[in-house]
Amino acid sequence: MRRLVLAAAALALGMAPRLANAQQQEKKKPPVSMDDMAGMHHDSAHISMPIPMPAGMPMIPGLVGLTPSVTEFLPGNGTDPGKLPAARPTRIVQLRNRDTLDLTAGLVRRTVNGRTFVMYAFNGEVPGPLIRVPQNATITVRFHNRIDLESTVHWHGVRLDNRNDGVPGLTQVAVTPGGDFVYTVHFPDAGIYWYHPHVREDVEQALGLFGNIIVDAPETDYYSPANSEHTLVLDDLLVNGDTLIPFGKEGPDFALMGRVGNVLLVNGESGYTLRARRGEVVRFFLTNVSNSRTWNVSFGGAPIKVIASDVSRFEREERVASVVLAPAERYVVEVKFDRPGRYALVNSIQAINHYRGEFEPQADTLGVVTVTNEPARPDYSRQFATLRAHPAVSKEIERYRPYFDKPPDKQLTLTVRTTGLPLATVQFMTIDTAYFAPVEWVDGMPDMNWLSTDKQVRWILRDDATGKENMDIDWHVARGSVVKLRIFNDPMSFHPMQHPIHLHGQRMLVVSRDGVPMRNLSWKDTALIPVGSTVDLLIDASNPGDWMLHCHIAEHLGAGMMMAVHVDGARAGDQR
């Protein structure tokens, strides 16, 4: 009731100023192309659906009635979902060296939270098949693109042969609808990885094209013992009633903050359930596949040990209160459920209410672990209580330690440039500059965010040495070199935001953050760079080829935030 009144008031107030805005913009702006008039459409043929706002927050009156300057896109072109196969849960596909897998991206009927949508899936499963392979295996994946967009498969975090990396324009030609591509994927590192398209991630990944790979080390005690293990794929979906909020056909909308969903999903579903026995130690493999959301997950107070991250274990296990995952990051944790009862799996964050200028705690229950009274066998209490060191990890990192304090070889500044955003957005962003949170955990301004597209927002990686930006940067590093990359996320930009920076095909260490050395290292492929922070990365440039370095917020990538790093040296065949 109250929201209705607010919306009505907003509409009434919004009308006149909107016209005034348009006139002022016309006056102030230099001559522009039609594309630059982005965000100014009032055409009902474009997306006209209002965006769901957080409770108690009206849209800014000056934005009411505006739509993003993109043609709306939903998959299937109006296909009757009843004619599509229902999405199925993930199946585990255990593969051996030299095995072959057929992986088909296709349309499915997917029911989320009681509502049915046309979405995408790999092999009809959401998440896609859980590929389980021994370390050092090489498999063949025959990819079949049966969706209505071009696509590819990128093997995130896997230090494979460059031509199989799945990046259109860099390592392959995008696979057209109906087309096929054969990937040869070699897994040199144990751990948890994932695969997803590298074409319009803001659409394809958001609609269900993602899956995990677990690479098993030969050592049986690679992880400390657990009674069971499960993957937790964290995702969010943005829906408005019975419909998905459409995507931009020509390019991403939600370009400022990325699309932050309002339905939180574990393994593609809301309401995750797991049964465990009393005292059970469960190993969870967590992956954040959401477009933009950074998660902070805990298990109802059950004790958590963090064991591993993207490309390796940590130097030593560590006790943590929760697990923080930026987009594309993975963590392996073990959790012990000591007492019978129900443990809520919760994402807990401090949202910022930009209208009130206040923090607001938000806790979303993702599911429940039900613990029975039957005791877990074997009893791993003692092993769980011990925080193991992983000397093999430390020993390997030792070779890189002499490089930790060297001056940076390369420096990037992260920033943003905007043009032609709605006047009310510009006004708000201009005055709401007193504080930018290092991490925005949730979209506090979905109206402004929705109305921003890649035509108005250009996210930037800037090479400090040359001033070049994004794909104009042309870094060549020698194969076998150790590259210290310093990344600064400039807080003095129009809309600073955290960026999870991903480097393909190599591994890297986060050696320091804001001048403070990190104490417990693991090899990473994605590193979160909070607003205002300076993060030093040490890249083990061992894998030759042309590799992307980009922000893994799908819409930031879609709005330009990417570059290529060329690791020069002998090609595969003699690699490693």
Add this chain to the structure above:
Amino acid sequence: MRIVALIALSAVPLLVAAGPYDIALFATPKAPSAHGSARLVYAASPFGVAVTADGRAQYDIQVTAAELPEASSLGAFKAYVAWAATPDLSTWVRLGTIRNGTSIVGHVDLNKFLLVITAEADSAPPRHAGPTVLHGTSPSGWLQSFLNHPMFRGITG
């Protein structure tokens, strides 16, 4: 009235121009020539940022102070102690002792807080009792309420 508000808003970025981690410290009549600044750095964590289970950032604080007089010159005091206090002053967390130069104290995990440096009779007093010599506000304390801004009443441009 509106002009005053605009000046206040535009003054804010000047004070915190360096970003979301920087705190300007202000002197008090107790030690008028004391000055300094503080910087928030994320506490050690295996993750990209250090937060509590409910999502509050966990920071250590690097306090750089200069021209603090001998604590004993202000009375029966032996040390300077840094505190984080909630804006309503209901909760005070002792962070550690401060000297001229840079001291690292922590952790603090309050969303918004005041950073207060007091002279105390003890380096680890159970509660703050002595006079304040320097104080500042966490960058998050600058968050503004826009509910009454003309923009949200439909008055733009």
